Amino acid sequence: MKRHLTDGELRAALDGELDAQSLGHLEDCADCLARQSQLQAKQTQTASRLAFLTPADEPAPVPQKAWARFSQRLSIKKETSMFKKIFAFPVVRFGAAALVILALVLAFPGTRALAGELLNLFRIQQVTAVPVDFTGLEQLTGDGALGNQFTELISNSVNMTDEPGEPVEAADAAQASQLAGFNVRLPQSHTPSQIYVTDSAAFSMTVDRAKAQALLDEAGRGDLVLPESVDGADISVTIPSSVSAAYGTCPKPEADSSKAEDEGSPNRRYPDCVILAQIPSPSVNAPADLDINQLAQIGLEFTGMTAEEAASFTSTVDWTSTLVVPIPSNSANYEQVSVDGVTGTLIQRPSREGEPTTFALLWVKDGIVYAISGLGDHAEQALEMANSLP
Amino acid sequence: MKNLKTDVVEASSTDSTPALTGGAGVSSAFEALFLEHWSQVYRALCRLVGDPAEAEDLALETFVRLYQRYPWREAGTNPGGWLHRVATNLGLHSIRGWKRREHYELTAGKYALEETPEARPAEILAQAEERRLVRLALAQMNERQSQLLILRHSGSSYREIAEALDLAPASIGPLLVRAEREFEKRYRALAKEDL
Numbered sequence: 008m009k010r011h012l013t014d015g016e017l018r019a020a021l022d023g024e025l026d027a028q029s030l031g032h033l034e035d036c037a038d039c040l041a042r043q044s045q046l047q048a049k050q051t052q053t054a055s056r057l058a059f060l061t062p063a064d065e066p067a068p069v070p071q072k073a074w075a076r077f078s079q080r081l082s083i084k085k086e087t088s089m090f091k092k093i094f095a096f097p098v099v100r101f102g103a104a105a106l107v108i109l110a111l112v113l114a115f116p117g118t119r120a121l122a123g124e125l126l127n128l129f130r131i132q133q134v135t136a137v138p139v140d141f142t143g144l145e146q147l148t149g150d151g152a153l154g155n156q157f158t159e160l161i162s163n164s165v166n167m168t169d170e171p172g173e174p175v176e177a178a179d180a181a182q183a184s185q186l187a188g189f190n191v192r193l194p195q196s197h198t199p200s201q202i203y204v205t206d207s208a209a210f211s212m213t214v215d216r217a218k219a220q221a222l223l224d225e226a227g228r229g230d231l232v233l234p235e236s237v238d239g240a241d242i243s244v245t246i247p248s249s250v251s252a253a254y255g256t257c258p259k260p261e262a263d264s265s266k267a268e269d270e271g272s273p274n275r276r277y278p279d280c281v282i283l284a285q286i287p288s289p290s291v292n293a294p295a296d297l298d299i300n301q302l303a304q305i306g307l308e309f310t311g312m313t314a315e316e317a318a319s320f321t322s323t324v325d326w327t328s329t330l331v332v333p334i335p336s337n338s339a340n341y342e343q344v345s346v347d348g349v350t351g352t353l354i355q356r357p358s359r360e361g362e363p364t365t366f367a368l369l370w371v372k373d374g375i376v377y378a379i380s381g382l383g384d385h386a387e388q389a390l391e392m393a394n395s396l397p
Numbered sequence: 398m399k400n401l402k403t404d405v406v407e408a409s410s411t412d413s414t415p416a417l418t419g420g421a422g423v424s425s426a427f428e429a430l431f432l433e434h435w436s437q438v439y440r441a442l443c444r445l446v447g448d449p450a451e452a453e454d455l456a457l458e459t460f461v462r463l464y465q466r467y468p469w470r471e472a473g474t475n476p477g478g479w480l481h482r483v484a485t486n487l488g489l490h491s492i493r494g495w496k497r498r499e500h501y502e503l504t505a506g507k508y509a510l511e512e513t514p515e516a517r518p519a520e521i522l523a524q525a526e527e528r529r530l531v532r533l534a535l536a537q538m539n540e541r542q543s544q545l546l547i548l549r550h551s552g553s554s555y556r557e558i559a560e561a562l563d564l565a566p567a568s569i570g571p572l573l574v575r576a577e578r579e580f581e582k583r584y585r586a587l588a589k590e591d592l
Contacts, residue, residue: 015571024555024570054586056531059552060444067436074431075581077457081464224413308499355426 011036017043021050134352134369136341137320139310139333163260168243169209174251177202185381187248187376191289195394199252199283211243223309231305234298242293249286254392255381259333281381283392288374330376346393347377348372353386368393431460434477438484441551445488445535447528455491459484478561485547492536534583542576549573 012020012029019025020033020043033039158387177183179202183191186204193199216238223231259278294301300321307317310333311348324331332354339356349371367380368389379389398522431444437457462483491566535543548558549569559566 013571015568017570019555019570019572022549022555022570022573024566049581053546053580054550056527056580057546060547060550062428062440062444062552067439070432070435073435073439073453073457074428076453076560077431077460080457081461093563283538 012039012043014042014046017046018050021047082234133350133371134330134332135324136332136334136352136354137307138341139307139312139335140278140341159371164285165210165212166210167210169207169245174203174205177204177250183250183252187250189247191250191285192396193252193283194392195397196395197392199254200257201253203251203253205249205251207246207248209243209245211241214238214240226309228309231308233305234301236294236296236298237302240297242297244289244292246289247287249284251282251284254281254283257282278380279385281379281384281388281392284378285381287375288371288376330369330371332367344368344390346390347372348395351377353390355386414484429466429556430463430476432564434480435460437477438480441481441547442484442488444533444551445547446491450515451491452488456484456486478557481553481561482544486540489536489540489543492532519521530584530587533582537583537587538576538579542572542579543574545576546567546580552568 010032012033014026016025016029017033017039025033033043088274093254094251099113103396131312175186177186180191180193183193183202183204193202205320213238216233216235219237223229223233301325304314304321308314309318312320332352334354335356339354341352341354344353347370348367349370349372351368354367354369356365364383364386366386367378368386369378370393371377377393379392381389435456437458439452442455442459443449446452446455459480463480535546538546544562545558548561553561555566555569558564558569564572
């Protein structure tokens with residue numbers, strides 16, 4: 008063999024992974040041996056830095072105990088995956104973690120508005136955006152210890168009373184209206200590639216103040232103190248059937264984002280996807296003595312607002328009629344726009360760090376919440392679609 | 398279209414994960430697989446992230462993902478490589494988190510002191526600092542290069558690395574050379590920043 012060995016082959020030789028023929032050449036080639044010597048010096052240096060990765064006999068947690076914890080975690084994941092499923096509607100998925108949505112949904116029933124033992128909640132009449140720092144939320148919804156603690160809290164508190172089921176396909180607006188139980192509006196100038204109807208869902212939850220407070224403490228926000236009145240509060244939420252019409256190449260609505268992370272960039276898979284979703288306003292029942300403004304303020308402070316900013320924002324929002332959509336403060340912007348004869352909110356998140364540009368146009372008309380969302384610079388198309396609804 | 402349930406704890410027929418065997422837990426086949434690989438996965442993560450609690454948490458998450466995604470029931474599949482790849486990915490992702498980096502800075506020295514009480518504190522802290530820089534350098538590299546280095550320096554053979562990362566065995570040598578160069582470059586840059 009006359010060809011000199013490549014660096015890769017010389018490296019394989021150092022690891023005892025070179026084939027016999029090449030090894031034969033190496034033994035007789037002074038040039039290759041000299042290069043290998045240089046390579047070995049570098050490899051030894053790297054190996055010394057990475058030496059702590061070398062297997063040792065440190066004790067691992069007993070496998071049987073670990074198995075018990077694994078089974079428990081799997082069970083909790085299963086429970087919460089169904090809970091999260093009801094938040095699959097694009098209005099609440101857009102750029103927001105489930106926690107904030109939950110907090111804000113719970114914040115809708117204002118004690119100012121209704122009296123009595125139970126508040127028979129709200130109908131969304133308007134949408135507004137609030138820029139927040141998602142760092143704390145990512146901690147709660149991530150895979151770390153805090154995320155698991157939050158997941159456990161939710162799974163222990165929530166009781167699904169009506170599971171949403173799998174979305175079913177509808178042929179046109181008329182069939183979608185029949186299945187969903189409300190008048191579905193679709194732009195006549197565009198042909199949807201698919202229409203899905205997702206059935207209604209409902210859940211109730213009982214607040215465990217001690218655990219929720221422990222979660223805040225764990226997150227380093229022990230300065231935020233939940234009021235005693237939240238302990239044991241029974242809250243029920245009903246989410247009506249919703250309809251999603253997809254334009255272009257889009258994922259199916261039941262797609263679980265946590266399972267799609269290995270499938271490549273959504274920009275490549277769904278570059279022209281635009282989804283028009285619509286849903287009658289959800290409703291929430293909560294105890295009358297729940298201080299919603301206080302809870303909303305705590306939620307806003309958790310997301311990075313100062314106490315003054317949170318108080319100021321809370322005082323400007325009618326929590327009984329406003330869908331508050333949190334957006335990442337450092338990477339998204341929003342503006343009020345005239346749409347479908349009412350005032351809506353256009354949220355845009357410019358492309359960054361390899362993630363595609365995203366947009367969502369939200370508005371409420373005649374008790375129905377509408378959202379047009381998608382990837383890329385199609386906000387103008389969204390406005391045109393919205394303004395052409397029959 | 399809809400399953401009406403009174404308690405969320407019940408297993409859902411619409412869930413895409415394999416069926417649980419009633420209230421007793423997951424199937425015995427998966428349990429056997431878990432018990433076989435648990436210690437290895439945990440130890441690899443413990444070395445990588447340097448925090449036993451975090452390592453256990455990530456190891457459990459690795460198995461949850463295996464259960465949910467990998468076709469582990471298919472005959473002939475060996476999940477060892479898959480587990481290694483996912484575990485190291487989770488470990489690297491964890492290191493990248495800025496919150497956790499602060500955590501590592503605090504805990505690296507603590508665990509080292511606990512493990513080797515006879516050594517001098519200054520030496521231990523210096524070693525801990527070096528490991529922190531190594532972890533950061535690995536976390537900064539592209540995923541495949543980091544995986545290569547971690548797998549190789551954890552003792553995996555070229556064949557095992559090739560299986561885990563879906564690469565040709567003959568490509569491992571050249572890729573290792575490039576990965577080690579990249580690692581040294583990043584490590585030195587980080588060490589310089591720290592001066």
